[in-house]
Amino acid sequence: MNYNIRHLQPIPTIKVIFAIVLSLFAVYLFFQGTLFGLVLLGAALKLALREGFELDLQEKRYRNIYSVFAINFGSWKKLPEIEYVSVFKTIKKSRARVIAAEANLGFEVYKLNLFYNKNKHIETYVTDDKEDAFKVAKHIALALTIDILDATETEKVWL
Incomplete structure (x- = not known):
């Protein structure tokens, strides 16, 4: 197995x-x-x-x-006692330069964090696809028998 x-x-x-x-x-x-x-x-x-x-x-x-x-x-690394997995949306910033011109670009990504000891976390996964993020989160939650916190919107929801 x-x-x-x-x-x-x-x-x-x-x-x-x-x-x-x-x-x-x-x-x-x-x-x-x-x-x-x-x-x-x-x-x-x-x-x-x-x-x-x-x-x-x-x-x-x-x-x-x-x-x-x-x-x-x-x-x-040793895995601590995980309390829950969180999926949240953030902006990933990158900088583009061409000779003297420079631009700061940003695009949405979804991150998965494993939380332990109330507020400590381990960043585990980053993707630009929301469905992919929740698929991975469900896989981890099932394996570790923990809950999922959907923090992708302003109102957080436990799944």
Whole structure:
């Protein structure tokens, strides 16, 4: 029986294909003797990067994971006694620069936090899809037998 729960942020298929092609081209350039291949390989790895989390229910531990081409990285931490999972909406900000021009951009994302000790939390998942956020929250709540707090609107609701 599998006691691990793993969720990774989805990335578009076209982005994965582009990362693979870029990686192959980067390796080719590197073996041709140009160091520009390393720069392209770094860009390809950044394109293929997926973030997420993993819970090990049998060992009572968790980790934030970074996955590149299905290779996962992350260190395990002890899982505290979780009280509930919260789904909330926030604005993710990013900055775009072109030579002398700069713009601050923001877009909505949904975050999942596991709360323990009344007000401490572990950020576990970020997505731009509300349905995906609640699907992951329900999976965690079912596995840990905890409640879900819907904090995506002004009025918070327990599910």
